[in-house]
Amino acid sequence: MRYDALIIGGSFAGLSAAMQLARANRAVCVVDGGEPRNRFAAASHGFFGQDGMPPGEMLAQARGKLAAYPSVRFVDGLAREATVEGDGFAIKVDGGPSLISRKLVLAFGLKDDLPDLPGLRERWGATVNHCPYCHGYEFLHRPLGVLNLHAHSAFQAQLIADWGPTTFFLNGGARPDDETSARLAARNVTIEPEKVVALEGESPDLTGVRLADGRFVELASLFVAPRTSFQCPIAEQLGCVLDDGPLGRVIQTDATKQTSVPGVYAAGDIARPMHNATFASADGVMAGAGVHHALIFG
Numbered sequence: 001m002r003y004d005a006l007i008i009g010g011s012f013a014g015l016s017a018a019m020q021l022a023r024a025n026r027a028v029c030v031v032d033g034g035e036p037r038n039r040f041a042a043a044s045h046g047f048f049g050q051d052g053m054p055p056g057e058m059l060a061q062a063r064g065k066l067a068a069y070p071s072v073r074f075v076d077g078l079a080r081e082a083t084v085e086g087d088g089f090a091i092k093v094d095g096g097p098s099l100i101s102r103k104l105v106l107a108f109g110l111k112d113d114l115p116d117l118p119g120l121r122e123r124w125g126a127t128v129n130h131c132p133y134c135h136g137y138e139f140l141h142r143p144l145g146v147l148n149l150h151a152h153s154a155f156q157a158q159l160i161a162d163w164g165p166t167t168f169f170l171n172g173g174a175r176p177d178d179e180t181s182a183r184l185a186a187r188n189v190t191i192e193p194e195k196v197v198a199l200e201g202e203s204p205d206l207t208g209v210r211l212a213d214g215r216f217v218e219l220a221s222l223f224v225a226p227r228t229s230f231q232c233p234i235a236e237q238l239g240c241v242l243d244d245g246p247l248g249r250v251i252q253t254d255a256t257k258q259t260s261v262p263g264v265y266a267a268g269d270i271a272r273p274m275h276n277a278t279f280a281s282a283d284g285v286m287a288g289a290g291v292h293h294a295l296i297f298g
């Protein structure tokens with residue numbers, strides 16, 4: 001069977017794209033590896049009408065709604081390869097036959113390349129967080145830290161100070177320039193130059209961080225903004241033009257979410273510099289409508 005659209009990634013972006021196409025009664029197939037980026041968090045915040053819901057439940061609900069449309073098929077597994085085949089596309093999925101379609105939507109998400117610091121990885125999404133809009137309120141007015149990973153971290157420290165008294169851990173890195181130091185001081189951010197050697201407390205709780213000189217700094221949450229990379233290499237395989245985002249590469253798209261490769265669309269974290277579930281879902285809606293228009297007018 002030749003689908004109207006294949007969607008690689010069945011999370012906030014992919015399922016939203018699929019819903020637009022399902023409601024246009026188009027044949028759509030969603031291939032999903034089942035590893036959404038926020039799977040480490042017990043609750044998702046800020047999504048319209050669903051604040052505080054477990055992310056897995058949100059996705060299961062969305063998938064359930066989509067399954068009610070007869071033109072939708074789901075394939076659980078990883079797409080390993082995508083190629084242009086005539087005026088359409090073919091993808092190879094682990095352990096299954098090739099799937100073919102007229103259009104392709106990439107919604108395979110990003111992975112966070114976490115710093116290698118003892119005690120950090122197991123607290124990711126609980127007491128080690130990235131986005132204060134997603135997980136800042138839960139730590140309101142409590143001592144917070146920001147780990148220096150790159151130039152963007154000083155900006156993050158200024159932001160986090162709105163949620164609680166903040167320490168910016170330079171982690172052995174260079175002192176910020178005078179202008180940045182003045183901005184941090186204006187936000188009452190304490191600068192700690194020493195290297196952080198471990199996170200402490202009964203995981204996933206956090207009591208604080210241990211510094212290389214033996215001192216302990218009490219914290220309720222440590223914020224880090226890790227660099228990101230694509231969950232799979234299919235955008236590169238297809239030759240999509242990529243842009244540099246603040247924390248990693250993203251796929252360049254036009255206003256309809258079409259990439260530089262005609263017929264290939266990209267949505268969600270992989271196709272925008274600022275990331276959250278709402279943006280990803282909105283991107284998916286745009287990509288789904290974009291694909292539908294292209295099926296008719298393209």
Ligand SMILES: Cc1cc2nc3c(=O)[nH]c(=O)nc-3n(C[C@H](O)[C@H](O)[C@H](O)COP(=O)(O)OP(=O)(O)OC[C@H]3O[C@@H](n4cnc5c(N)ncnc54)[C@H](O)[C@@H]3O)c2cc1C
Binds near residue numbers: 011077110134232269
């Ligand atoms: C710890 C944490 C907590 C977060 N909390 C919040 C929050 O509270 N509120 C909020 O709005 N945002 C939150 N976010 C951000 C949110 O998770 C992302 O913005 C959102 O998940 C992006 O959706 P997406 O559909 O683009 O990608 P993802 O959700 O990452 O989904 C990508 C999907 O594609 C699949 N996939 C990957 N490669 C392949 C392949 N080759 N073949 C098939 N399938 C593949 C994956 O398995 C996955 O299911 C959080 C992020 C993190 C890291």
